[in-house]
Amino acid sequence: MAGATETYANWVRDLKFEDLPEGAVRNAKEQLLGILGATYAGAATEAGQAIIAAVREWGDREESSVVAGNYRTSMRSAALVNSVSAQVLEYEDWVGVVHAGATVVPVALAAAEAVAARGKDMLTAQVAGNEIATRVGFATLGGRGGGNQHAVHQVEVPLVAGKLLRLNATQLMDAVGGSCTQAQFPVVAGWTSHAKGYLTGMPAYTGIAAAQIAAYGFTGNREIVEHPKGYCFETQGLLYPEQLTRGLGEKWHTQDSFTAKPYPMCGFTMAPTDCVLDLVREHDIRPEDVEEVVIECPITFLITGTMWSAVPDMYERIRDPQGSGWSWIPLLFDGYYPIAAAIVDREVTPRQFRPERIFDERIHGLLDKIRFRHDPELDMALVAGRGFGARAMIRTRRGAVHQASITEHRGGPGNPISGADKFRTATRDILSPERQEGIIAAVRGVDEMPDLRELGELLRAAG
Amino acid sequence: MAMAEGFDFEAALNDFCGGWSQAVSSRSPIVGGRLFHKTINCQLAGGGSFAITFSPQGAQMRGGTDPAAHATLTLGEADWRNVLSGTYSLWSVQLAGRQRPILEEDSLLRQLGLIMQSFALRK
Numbered sequence: 171m172a173g174a175t176e177t178y179a180n181w182v183r184d185l186k187f188e189d190l191p192e193g194a195v196r197n198a199k200e201q202l203l204g205i206l207g208a209t210y211a212g213a214a215t216e217a218g219q220a221i222i223a224a225v226r227e228w229g230d231r232e233e234s235s236v237v238a239g240n241y242r243t244s245m246r247s248a249a250l251v252n253s254v255s256a257q258v259l260e261y262e263d264w265v266g267v268v269h270a271g272a273t274v275v276p277v278a279l280a281a282a283e284a285v286a287a288r289g290k291d292m293l294t295a296q297v298a299g300n301e302i303a304t305r306v307g308f309a310t311l312g313g314r315g316g317g318n319q320h321a322v323h324q325v326e327v328p329l330v331a332g333k334l335l336r337l338n339a340t341q342l343m344d345a346v347g348g349s350c351t352q353a354q355f356p357v358v359a360g361w362t363s364h365a366k367g368y369l370t371g372m373p374a375y376t377g378i379a380a381a382q383i384a385a386y387g388f389t390g391n392r393e394i395v396e397h398p399k400g401y402c403f404e405t406q407g408l409l410y411p412e413q414l415t416r417g418l419g420e421k422w423h424t425q426d427s428f429t430a431k432p433y434p435m436c437g438f439t440m441a442p443t444d445c446v447l448d449l450v451r452e453h454d455i456r457p458e459d460v461e462e463v464v465i466e467c468p469i470t471f472l473i474t475g476t477m478w479s480a481v482p483d484m485y486e487r488i489r490d491p492q493g494s495g496w497s498w499i500p501l502l503f504d505g506y507y508p509i510a511a512a513i514v515d516r517e518v519t520p521r522q523f524r525p526e527r528i529f530d531e532r533i534h535g536l537l538d539k540i541r542f543r544h545d546p547e548l549d550m551a552l553v554a555g556r557g558f559g560a561r562a563m564i565r566t567r568r569g570a571v572h573q574a575s576i577t578e579h580r581g582g583p584g585n586p587i588s589g590a591d592k593f594r595t596a597t598r599d600i601l602s603p604e605r606q607e608g609i610i611a612a613v614r615g616v617d618e619m620p621d622l623r624e625l626g627e628l629l630r631a632a633g
Numbered sequence: 634m635a636m637a638e639g640f641d642f643e644a645a646l647n648d649f650c651g652g653w654s655q656a657v658s659s660r661s662p663i664v665g666g667r668l669f670h671k672t673i674n675c676q677l678a679g680g681g682s683f684a685i686t687f688s689p690q691g692a693q694m695r696g697g698t699d700p701a702a703h704a705t706l707t708l709g710e711a712d713w714r715n716v717l718s719g720t721y722s723l724w725s726v727q728l729a730g731r732q733r734p735i736l737e738e739d740s741l742l743r744q745l746g747l748i749m750q751s752f753a754l755r756k
Contacts, residue, residue: 358728359728359730466756469747469750469751472719472722472750472751472754473722473724473747473750476720476721476722476725476750477721477722477724477725477728478725478728478729479715479720479721479725480712480715480721480725480726480728480729480731481725481728481729542719542754543754543755543756544719544750544751544754544755544756545755545756546751546755546756
């Protein structure tokens, strides 16, 4: 009986666009639009600008486009830069339990452009990557890391790239074996800095390199995914090995569980943010009217929402990035800042993570008024697969009490958002409306695109 | 054991143990089996120490340090106060660089810290 590594290689090699269910293709396009929005927004940050400039200097062979970079570079370097840009605002997505988009999309785009693949082939590789990443995620769920710390990407990246590079099954297994031998595990202590982008950028870079090298006969362990001392065990712990291949080709997670983040933030913070935005918009609540904000949430939100709360000078560190190495990134996980920003600005978008908003006095005036309460019933809903829920209560100075609740945050499978809307919001300070609509139209028709270099050219141009 | 003004370490730990007993009786999903039949020394830096043994029946706390404990958690007073009141979790203290976990103990301590925050902020 074939192991998971071999099963993945054979399945990915054989998968055709015609095999994909309509819902998976639809969501793959939504994912592509959402990740491109996140990539443009990330590319405009200091982190994005720095890595775009650095990689340009490498002078790699011109194969694939750097989004908003105005240049092409090697496919692995393009994937690195675009993946970092897609990651640094925590504005990506997840499929099943895995944040897949910020690796799968940049890798599929870069490899497809490099080999002048059809749009259908790129989408097929993208869906394959989601399906593999999701299964590795379920097999290792509850292990060492969760959320964005859940290490999986060194499995799907070489398969996505290898499929587009037309590797055979043996080469695909070797690519996975090569990619996974030097296993990477995310160090959360580094999520204060631009380097958080390496969370997906580095697996993208090394995974593509492993696929390219495997094509020349360089071998890897062909059981590395499922091996008792293999990648899953060493990174996460392989708790449910039967999940590695369960339903592969029959159940399509890209279709059934794709979740796009409507806001740049940790996924656990989205439901409370939905509630607070609903309240301030519906009741026209102004920041100066707020006496108290109480968020009832599952434990997941508490864990991440206070993860940097023991750092007393967090804002001073963020204010002095050259001195401290810190950036806006801790605030993407903070529970207090986005809630306060939502009340003041009535939106949470990339704009809220620029210095002029981060240090806004009205936002800071609200931080001490926000309280969290843990509701175990919301944990139960989460465990039962009913999604991330939350409740919010805002009490005003005049004594009015406004309450809102949500059982599944916006962007979840049962409460989807439009990828086009996300793209427009993410790029509104970056692209003209004409360019926005041009890219949206191109992505919607990507399955009819005969050569992905056309999309690369469209995405490469800055401004 | 009364500590600095406004914070009684022993009383705060006792409250936490009471929360554990309530949670196991109500089968709360937060109270996982990872801590069952484990003993953890909770130590105030420069101060007292209590050993807590967790079970499906409840949490037993006794003064002193258990040399056979599965893990030892030592924090300063401010961090104990904030962890036991739910202001932040043990993970936050670790990320702030003020608690250096031993690898074999880290998973247990993280679980304990999560439960402490949950109990303190429970609706």
